[in-house]
Amino acid sequence: MGQPTLMINNTLLTNIALMKFLFKREWRDLDDSELTTLSKAMLVLFAIYLVSILTLFLSALLVYAP
Numbered sequence: 001m002g003q004p005t006l007m008i009n010n011t012l013l014t015n016i017a018l019m020k021f022l023f024k025r026e027w028r029d030l031d032d033s034e035l036t037t038l039s040k041a042m043l044v045l046f047a048i049y050l051v052s053i054l055t056l057f058l059s060a061l062l063v064y065a066p
Contacts, residue, residue, distance in 0.1 A: 021039075022043055022046070
């Protein structure tokens with residue numbers, strides 16, 4: 001398998017493939033309880049991250065709006 005890395009194989013296409021895997025819920029077909037738990041956690045973390053970024057962006061717009 002090689003050594004795990006954070007930067008070498010972290011391309012846009014890899015990230016898109018991961019998001020498709022999570023949002024299409026393809027992990028359900030694999031019947032792996034550990035993968036199911038991790039996938040659900042990733043979806044929750046993504047939702048929290050998205051809400052946080054949008055809140056930060058909108059608050060910055062409201063502060064600097066004329």
